[in-house]
Amino acid sequence: MGLGSKIKRLVGTDFVDDVQQQIKDVMDQGLDKHIKIAVTGLSRSGKTVFITSLTHHLLHAHQNKSLPFFSAAGDHRIISVKNISDQSPHPFPLKDAVSALSQEPPQWPPSTTGLSEVRLAIKYKPGNRLKRLVTDSATLYLDIIDYPGEWLLDLPLLNHNFEQWCDKQRELFALEPRASLAQSWLKAQESFDWLAPADTSRIDELSREYTALLHLFRQQPYALSLLQPGRCILPGDMAGDPLLTLFPIIPAVDKSDVPPDSAYALLQQRYTLYREQVVKRFYREHFSRFDRQVVLVDCLKALNNGKPCFDDMKLALTDILQSFNYGSSGFLRRLFSPRIDKVLFASSKADHVTANQHHNLDKFLELIIQDAQRDMRFEEIDTACLAVASIRSTESAQAKLDGQQISCLRGYDKSTGEVVALFPGEVPVELPTDNDWNSSRFQFVDFAPKKLPSSDLRPEHHIRLDQALEYLTGDLF
Numbered sequence: 001m002g003l004g005s006k007i008k009r010l011v012g013t014d015f016v017d018d019v020q021q022q023i024k025d026v027m028d029q030g031l032d033k034h035i036k037i038a039v040t041g042l043s044r045s046g047k048t049v050f051i052t053s054l055t056h057h058l059l060h061a062h063q064n065k066s067l068p069f070f071s072a073a074g075d076h077r078i079i080s081v082k083n084i085s086d087q088s089p090h091p092f093p094l095k096d097a098v099s100a101l102s103q104e105p106p107q108w109p110p111s112t113t114g115l116s117e118v119r120l121a122i123k124y125k126p127g128n129r130l131k132r133l134v135t136d137s138a139t140l141y142l143d144i145i146d147y148p149g150e151w152l153l154d155l156p157l158l159n160h161n162f163e164q165w166c167d168k169q170r171e172l173f174a175l176e177p178r179a180s181l182a183q184s185w186l187k188a189q190e191s192f193d194w195l196a197p198a199d200t201s202r203i204d205e206l207s208r209e210y211t212a213l214l215h216l217f218r219q220q221p222y223a224l225s226l227l228q229p230g231r232c233i234l235p236g237d238m239a240g241d242p243l244l245t246l247f248p249i250i251p252a253v254d255k256s257d258v259p260p261d262s263a264y265a266l267l268q269q270r271y272t273l274y275r276e277q278v279v280k281r282f283y284r285e286h287f288s289r290f291d292r293q294v295v296l297v298d299c300l301k302a303l304n305n306g307k308p309c310f311d312d313m314k315l316a317l318t319d320i321l322q323s324f325n326y327g328s329s330g331f332l333r334r335l336f337s338p339r340i341d342k343v344l345f346a347s348s349k350a351d352h353v354t355a356n357q358h359h360n361l362d363k364f365l366e367l368i369i370q371d372a373q374r375d376m377r378f379e380e381i382d383t384a385c386l387a388v389a390s391i392r393s394t395e396s397a398q399a400k401l402d403g404q405q406i407s408c409l410r411g412y413d414k415s416t417g418e419v420v421a422l423f424p425g426e427v428p429v430e431l432p433t434d435n436d437w438n439s440s441r442f443q444f445v446d447f448a449p450k451k452l453p454s455s456d457l458r459p460e461h462h463i464r465l466d467q468a469l470e471y472l473t474g475d476l477f
């Protein structure tokens with residue numbers, strides 16, 4: 001009987017097989033690992049602030065104070081974290097973002113207008129006993145990219161040709177508030193002969209009106225999310241590019257014989273070029289290889305702005321999430337890119353509500369992402385919902401109302417800078433009724449940030465960022 005078999009008899013087959021597998025894993029994978037996390041979210045959902053705060057807390061994690069539920073930090077196993085973002089062609093402007101948040105009075109970092117990347121090298125003592133036999137320390141390389149949320153809405157275009165995109169947009173433009181706001185543009189489209197030779201000056205005019213409509217839909221009080229193409233709103237380095245003279249054709253057009261010089265053919269060509277040259281490149285370079293994903297959702301924005309905003313946000317998120325590479329579907333996709341195996345849905349800005357509402361916020365988030373989450377569960381992807389605040393900007397306070405003690409929040413109003421103390425109200429755990437939507441019941445105010453210190457970081461500077469980190473990376477340390 002060989003030694004392996006003798007040990008198996010003594011301690012049990014499962015245990016030995018498990019240990020053998022672990023040793024094989026350590027040998028196969030080596031100890032240093034590389035992980036890419038996609039931070040996904042619509043524009044203004046809190047991506048830049050999340051990346052800034054997470055990076056800032058991680059860079060101080062060796063002091064082991066502000067991330068108690070991130071076990072590598074909580075167990076004193078982080079040796080040192082180095083920011084190596086300057087190795088990237090587009091380093092994330094961490095210094096600027098942190099100095100905005102730590103100046104007097106602190107400011108939120110400016111909106112993102114381009115692409116940038118954070119790269120961290122995290123040196124740690126392995127938690128796994130077998131790994132510790134091999135080495136005292138290992139390094140986890142963590143990459144996160146930041147980009148404007150507007151561009152994310154382009155990813156679903158990869159799944160549609162021009163005709164399919166127009167069909168989808170036709171459905172959207174039949175709904176309010178789009179239908180009323182776009183009335184004159186829709187009328188102009190009705191009277192246009194799409195199969196006649198292209199009159200480029202009229203097409204340019206319709207395109208300018210379309211871009212203006214996208215900007216209008218995005219503003220308060222509509223706050224819509226499903227706005228495509230993303231570069232029409234935020235062109236980045238494509239400002240003035242003729243490819244952006246692009247819009248969907250809403251009336252049904254007989255496509256049995258489309259002349260190649262027609263207006264229809266011209267817009268179809270532009271759409272195809274935009275998809276091939278802009279969207280595909282963006283996807284290939286930045287989104288095709290990810291290991292894990294955070295989906296940030298600003299649930300309170302949906303509650304503040306009413307049902308059309310809620311419905312549109314849900315549609316946009318479901319569409320976007322279908323563009324990622326989850327689970328086993330597609331043999332070739334699995335061969336060429338590692339699958340995303342964990343997705344954290346995070347309800348951002350949880351400091352806008354009192355602590356007793358965080359659980360409700362988790363539940364409400366599930367309502368928005370339930371379709372996407374169902375698809376992921378089917379593919380056996382690990383998912384979780386968590387309410388977080390990257391920069392906790394409020395304090396809890398108690399007040400008495402009609403003799404009853406109620407929980408309030410105190411912070412600085414974002415627009416006036418004045419101290420406000422308020423009862424922010426309750427987050428529903430079911431879909432609000434039409435009455436609730438119409439009653440202006442939900443009015444969560446925006447707060448100015450609390451100062452982000454550069455030393456002595458503490459858990460109260462955020463809400464559950466450590467739990468988010470533990471979920472996303474805990475098993476790798």
Ligand SMILES: Nc1nc2c(ncn2[C@@H]2O[C@H](COP(=O)(O)OP(=O)(O)O)[C@@H](O)[C@H]2O)c(=O)[nH]1
Pocket residue numbers: 041042043044045046047048049050108109110111112149348349350351352388389390391392393414446447
């Ligand atoms: N109170 C609070 N507000 C936040 C937090 N994170 C983001 N915000 C607000 O949301 C805005 C947009 O955040 P940003 O990260 O730029 O969004 P992005 O467009 O997804 O990158 C900020 O300017 C803040 O007003 C947070 O943790 N707490």
Ligand SMILES: [Mg+2]
Pocket residue numbers: 047048049111112146147148149
């Ligand atoms: Mg941003």
